Amino acid sequence: MTDKIRPVPEALPDAPAVPVKRSRRSGGGLTLRDVAKLANVAPITASRALNTPDAVSPAILQRVRDAVERTGYVPNMLAGGLASKKSRLVAAVVPTITGSVFLEMVQSLTESLAASGYQLMLGQSGYQNSREDALLEAIIGRRPDGVVLTGIMRSAQGRRRLLASGIPVVETWDLTPTPIDMLVGFSHEKIGIAVADFLHQRGRRCVATLSANDERAVRRNKAFADRARELGMMAAGADEMSSCIVPAPTTLGSGRSGLRELLARNPRIDALFCSSDMMAIGVIMEAQAQGIAVPDQLAVVGMGDLSFSRDVNPALTSVRIDGTVIGNTAARYIIARSDGKLVSEPVCDIGFTIMEREST
Amino acid sequence: MTDKIRPVPEALPDAPAVPVKRSRRSGGGLTLRDVAKLANVAPITASRALNTPDAVSPAILQRVRDAVERTGYVPNMLAGGLASKKSRLVAAVVPTITGSVFLEMVQSLTESLAASGYQLMLGQSGYQNSREDALLEAIIGRRPDGVVLTGIMRSAQGRRRLLASGIPVVETWDLTPTPIDMLVGFSHEKIGIAVADFLHQRGRRCVATLSANDERAVRRNKAFADRARELGMMAAGADEMSSCIVPAPTTLGSGRSGLRELLARNPRIDALFCSSDMMAIGVIMEAQAQGIAVPDQLAVVGMGDLSFSRDVNPALTSVRIDGTVIGNTAARYIIARSDGKLVSEPVCDIGFTIMEREST
């Protein structure tokens, strides 16, 4: 498979009749002026025909549209954004895109935004927050109409810069009484408590956690452990016996090794709360490999409710977070702000659901 | 959890000493002029200090940097892009982000681009190509410095618009003698042939395929089937007996139901080539549920080599595509173009590897 150097061709429309004085580097692209000239109107009228067709007479509208059609003109939204202070760009920051937990939100964000003419810029901060500063600068420099953050921005420096930039911000996947701006999330503490109660009701009496070293997962686990102790399902202060922490991102493999480690420390464990579905499925597989019956001997609860969790065998009980709702809501908030509408209560707790399946 | 309406505060630096005539809507943000004034230099000098520090005396460089530091100034790259015709934005189009096959490429693109100061815009075309036209307009309108396409652009209309836009394009995940511009991919036909040979060498004699209705998967399967017939592993013209097509996106569940259907049609099947790892794992699970031994009675080959495929039991044999290499290479091509360097042979076949594991 070989090929030549392929110079990028430039599409030149029919040269305008009247050559205009152009001292700098023009000629590159078709502009609104060219279209306007072709339609015999002023540039601003052509602009209106494209952006606010109702504000223009049908005859002119038609002429402009014809001109656009004939030339293949595509408006330069960078220039438009500069003039109107609306870039129609929205930035989303996720720790990492692989690992699939945030995918549903990103997908729904992309779609909701696209439906209203906005485009998503994607940024990955990494779990160790190292690049976060440079990323923030790159984002703010593009003057997006909104920024969607995964999690709460913890660095005071970051909060300050975002605040100073004046860009609408939506923090997600968590709750806080002091958001930078807007918030769409859920309570990790409530999840921990709910899962503990859930397992207790199903008769489990010796529970443990397998979790990433991620801050949110740690908070879920603490709430879970506190409640579990209240319910007598976990020995006081027995953290080493009943909790295993693995580095993010979690994998199926870390689920398998995690279960081995936990069982080595405490073979009497009869229920396990995992910080991701991937790990939970690894746990189920390892249990099967060791001849431990799920759910009879060991109940397993995952987190995130990945699409395939219902298809594994036994089907996995998991805490479902509706990423689609997060994405939609965040998009709505930002678009409303961008349209000048003041969002009255830009804080939303979307809650969660424990999807009970065979693994418990 | 309640909260007040939170007006977005505007960060105002110390007011400039000399009030400038500003008839329109200014005052919103800090500009290069403000920084320049603070540093007692012309705006263009401040610009040079930030963009080409070597072209400026050390003393001035320091003054400008101080001013930036004091004010928290972040350059407006939209304005910069308009003036310099370099947006430092790159668009990536994927069918869908969920389904994880393209994630590795997107991640690597994001990172490689970020490392050179470029930002990724993400677009989802959907598998049914319906939104592709609007998406293309949205992308071209932002004047990105490059577009990365997943797969070959087949719509003639789309090819024309992209070509006319003059934007560097990288098509990926496939090969073609007639790319729009640049190309980083691999041969789906070769994969089909290689997998057929692979299974034949391992003694399989009655093979079948389970595949999405995706165009690339269909081409892999055709090559696979042709070779399988040559090798006597598949009856001539027995498409219904040895091939099952499911709608994209593929899921674990479609793997399970797919295997049931194939076995109903032909119980003698001893090897199965699946168009995704997700489906392949579903096949393994269904086989286990039915008491069919993998690999003894049934060999299973996946496609995509997802990270967890090596962790399932039995570990899945899969065709590995290095998405990281695709992303890196595409980013390199675009950045080189954007820097004015002519890429000499902008076509790259990255190949593939059959990762042999327990499932065969």
Added chain:
DNA sequence: ATGAAAGCGCTAACAG
């Protein structure tokens, strides 16, 4: 090495 002038392509503001 530094600066003045002139736009990049578009739209807000204000006429008519």
Added chain:
DNA sequence: CTGTTAGCGCTTTCAT
């Protein structure tokens, strides 16, 4: 409803 004017914030070009 349509047009004129004056920028948005930055960088190119051309002087000095």
